[in-house]
Amino acid sequence: MKKSIFLGTLALAGLAAGFVSAQTLDEVRARGSLSCGVSTGLAGFSMPDANGEWQGFDVAYCRAVAAAVLGDSTAVDFVPLTTQTRFTALSSGEVDVLARNTTWTFSRDVDLRLEFIGVNYYDGQGFMVPRDLGVSSALELDGATVCIQTGTTTELNLADFFSANNMSYEPVPVETNAEAQQQYLAGACDVYTTDASGLAATRATFEDPDGHVLLAEIVSKEPLGPVVRHGDSEWGDIARWTLNAMVAAEELGLTSANVGEMSAGTENPEINRMLGTEGDLGGMLGLEADWAANIISQVGNYGEVFDSNIGAATPIGLARGLNAQWTDGGLLYAPPFR
Amino acid sequence: MTAITEPPTESFRLSQLIYDTRYRSTTIQVIAFLLILLAFFWLGRNIVSNLSDLGKDFDFGFLWSRAGYDINQRLIEYSNNSTHGRAALVGILNTLLVSFLGCITATVLGVFAGVLRLSNNWIVARLMTVYVEGFRNVPLLLWIILIFALMTESTPQPRDFRGENPEASMILFDSVAVTNRGIFTPGPIWGEGSTIVIIVFLASLLGIFAFRRYAAKLQEQTGQILPVLWVSLGLFFIPAILAQLVLGSPISLEYPSLQGFNFSGGVHLRNSLIALWFALSLYTGAFIAEIVRAGIMSVSRGQTEAAFALGIKPSRTMNLVILPQAMRVIIPPLISQYLNLTKNSSLALAVGYMDVRTTLGGITVNQTGRELEGILLVGVFYLVTSLAISGVMNVYNNSIKLKER
Numbered sequence: 047m048k049k050s051i052f053l054g055t056l057a058l059a060g061l062a063a064g065f066v067s068a069q070t071l072d073e074v075r076a077r078g079s080l081s082c083g084v085s086t087g088l089a090g091f092s093m094p095d096a097n098g099e100w101q102g103f104d105v106a107y108c109r110a111v112a113a114a115v116l117g118d119s120t121a122v123d124f125v126p127l128t129t130q131t132r133f134t135a136l137s138s139g140e141v142d143v144l145a146r147n148t149t150w151t152f153s154r155d156v157d158l159r160l161e162f163i164g165v166n167y168y169d170g171q172g173f174m175v176p177r178d179l180g181v182s183s184a185l186e187l188d189g190a191t192v193c194i195q196t197g198t199t200t201e202l203n204l205a206d207f208f209s210a211n212n213m214s215y216e217p218v219p220v221e222t223n224a225e226a227q228q229q230y231l232a233g234a235c236d237v238y239t240t241d242a243s244g245l246a247a248t249r250a251t252f253e254d255p256d257g258h259v260l261l262a263e264i265v266s267k268e269p270l271g272p273v274v275r276h277g278d279s280e281w282g283d284i285a286r287w288t289l290n291a292m293v294a295a296e297e298l299g300l301t302s303a304n305v306g307e308m309s310a311g312t313e314n315p316e317i318n319r320m321l322g323t324e325g326d327l328g329g330m331l332g333l334e335a336d337w338a339a340n341i342i343s344q345v346g347n348y349g350e351v352f353d354s355n356i357g358a359a360t361p362i363g364l365a366r367g368l369n370a371q372w373t374d375g376g377l378l379y380a381p382p383f384r
Numbered sequence: 385m386t387a388i389t390e391p392p393t394e395s396f397r398l399s400q401l402i403y404d405t406r407y408r409s410t411t412i413q414v415i416a417f418l419l420i421l422l423a424f425f426w427l428g429r430n431i432v433s434n435l436s437d438l439g440k441d442f443d444f445g446f447l448w449s450r451a452g453y454d455i456n457q458r459l460i461e462y463s464n465n466s467t468h469g470r471a472a473l474v475g476i477l478n479t480l481l482v483s484f485l486g487c488i489t490a491t492v493l494g495v496f497a498g499v500l501r502l503s504n505n506w507i508v509a510r511l512m513t514v515y516v517e518g519f520r521n522v523p524l525l526l527w528i529i530l531i532f533a534l535m536t537e538s539t540p541q542p543r544d545f546r547g548e549n550p551e552a553s554m555i556l557f558d559s560v561a562v563t564n565r566g567i568f569t570p571g572p573i574w575g576e577g578s579t580i581v582i583i584v585f586l587a588s589l590l591g592i593f594a595f596r597r598y599a600a601k602l603q604e605q606t607g608q609i610l611p612v613l614w615v616s617l618g619l620f621f622i623p624a625i626l627a628q629l630v631l632g633s634p635i636s637l638e639y640p641s642l643q644g645f646n647f648s649g650g651v652h653l654r655n656s657l658i659a660l661w662f663a664l665s666l667y668t669g670a671f672i673a674e675i676v677r678a679g680i681m682s683v684s685r686g687q688t689e690a691a692f693a694l695g696i697k698p699s700r701t702m703n704l705v706i707l708p709q710a711m712r713v714i715i716p717p718l719i720s721q722y723l724n725l726t727k728n729s730s731l732a733l734a735v736g737y738m739d740v741r742t743t744l745g746g747i748t749v750n751q752t753g754r755e756l757e758g759i760l761l762v763g764v765f766y767l768v769t770s771l772a773i774s775g776v777m778n779v780y781n782n783s784i785k786l787k788e789r
Binding site for chain 1: 452455463465645646734746747749
């Protein structure tokens with residue numbers, strides 16, 4: 047009987063993980079909407095606006111996938127996930143794609159059976175401190191109390207950084223960015239550490255953003271990217287080439303403003319192939335011919351999405367930096383549409 | 385000639401399994417058992433095939449790999465180079481610590497509130513009613529978060545203690561600092577010879593126990609009542625303090641002082657621990673108060689009247705007549721409350737208290753992706769702990785239950 051109880055418990059947990067290998071594309075089409083996992087609230091990346099509409103950089107990617115698959119960028123159900131629930135939600139099939147500033151690491155890609163389809167933001171872990179603390183370098187943080195989101199790569203980097211520099215610290219584990227913000231502003235921790243983009247986004251929502259500084263040290267590589275389940279390569283291809291289409295569109299000068307006239311046919315064969323006026327790239331993905339045109343007209347290219355959500359003109363004010371096109375000295379390099 | 389009628393020899397027929405009442409219940413039970421087995425088998429197969437579809441195996445090897453994360457409150461040696469198994473152990477000890485503290489405080493609170501709720505003093509009784517109903521009827525999670533938020537928002541930061549004219553200062557002769565990161569109190573330093581003091585202290589605890597047994601026996605046989613409380617208190621403090629003085633103060637106190645970003649030295653009671661401990665105690669205490677009240681009211685009024693008629697003082701009536709009888713009613717539901725408190729401590733995650741649910745069932749699961757194994761282990765831990773608590777409490781229950789002579 048002991049053994050059957052054991053198996054029963056296993057099975058109950060297993061039921062939740064059922065039916066994951068089914069064709070995601072067919073499911074999304076049958077449902078008529080895309081289920082997309084986003085963070086529980088990070089300004090500029092994924093946050094509901096005053097009307098309850100989700101807005102942000104990661105949200106835009108979800109909308110792009112919906113535009114490519116369903117032709118309608120509004121057909122998305124957003125599922126807010128914490129760092130603790132995100133992977134389980136994805137592998138159990140609760141969400142079709144996870145766009146939640148998730149760092150691409152070996153063990154997540156290989157051992158957790160996830161599939162990172164690319165990098166939509168090249169980031170690194172930074173530290174934020176109140177200006178009046180008088181700290182100018184992360185190396186002066188010996189003995190500090192640090193707020194840290196649990197279950198993240200930053201948690202592990204933090205431990206590594208402090209051990210490597212022979213410093214001690216007191217971790218204050220928090221579950222969400224909002225909780226971290228509250229603890230940090232109350233002074234329950236001296237330092238808040240997470241991805242530098244997240245720090246900038248969080249600081250932008252403070253009453254007094256100038257009272258806080260981001261320290262110069264970037265202690266890790268954090269390539270953030272959308273994730274799909276392992277084992278459904280067709281769906282993975284759609285997710286990957288959606289991101290590539292956004293990046294390539296910026297490189298080719300396609301914007302939401304001019305994509306309409308470009309769709310009529312241009313001199314550039316790559317644009318023609320991408321927009322479906324030449325060849326059948328959409329059909330190879332199992333999508334309509336105008337899949338990429340839908341992405342660009344309804345959501346915009348990578349640069350447009352970046353500028354309107356987190357770019358220099360927004361309160362978050364992130365520079366393109368590593369996230370510029372390769373032609374501008376950045377790391378964005380979409381493979382050819384051929 | 386006498387006719388001997390032999391009883392008809394019955395041969396067993398299959399239909400008897402259903403129509404014969406002698407066999408029917410067995411048949412039903414066997415069929416039900418087979419169905420249950422089948423259901424479990426189906427569930428088991430389902431999970432095995434789902435896991436293999438996901439390409440995951442079932443393996444506890446992760447417990448021996450490097451954890452890589454740090455834990456703030458640790459009762460045993462732990463660093464980020466320790467294993468996930470060790471992190472789980474740190475979490476288990478933290479769970480046990482807060483459950484133990486919570487059970488004790490909740491019992492004290494509950495007994496007081498339960499007795500006072502029966503008080504003839506209108507204000508006291510009503511106050512206790514407000515306490516019980518207030519805490520019983522609001523979810524525990526809200527109390528935990530409320531207490532934590534109050535402690536974080538209303539207390540000063542460590543750096544407010546700095547400078548010539550600090551905004552905040554330490555209390556109790558500069559020995560205790562109340563900050564929004566927790567309470568820093570003086571802690572003991574175990575010098576040479578401190579083991580002797582501890583042994584003396586443990587011996588005096590044994591002495592108290594022996595004296596109380598002797599006093600109870602004496603009272604049962606002769607009716608003579610010894611001053612148990614005063615002797616116990618004396619035994620508790622005097623020998624240990626004497627030993628401490630005679631040996632030249634081997635145990636000294638270390639006071640917290642502001643160094644760098646934080647106070648250091650002494651004992652750091654983190655806000656997460658205090659909030660969780662208080663909330664669990666207040667919440668469970670409200671339930672225990674009701675149990676105690678029910679227990680006292682279950683003892684018939686005649687018992688009190690009889691005791692008064694014999695000229696026994698009210699306080700002694702309570703201790704000698706009513707409570708011993710009430711205990712029989714109180715203990716069994718009290719066990720459930722202890723179990724509830726222990727399991728409710730898994731809400732620790734809300735305030736970042738690193739209990740077993742947060743370390744093994746949270747961070748480890750997240751970093752290794754072993755949801756099934758991790759959560760199973762956490763479940764097994766709570767099961768074992770709960771069974772152990774009810775086992776111990778059942779022993780106590782047997783010792784106080786009505787002895788029929």
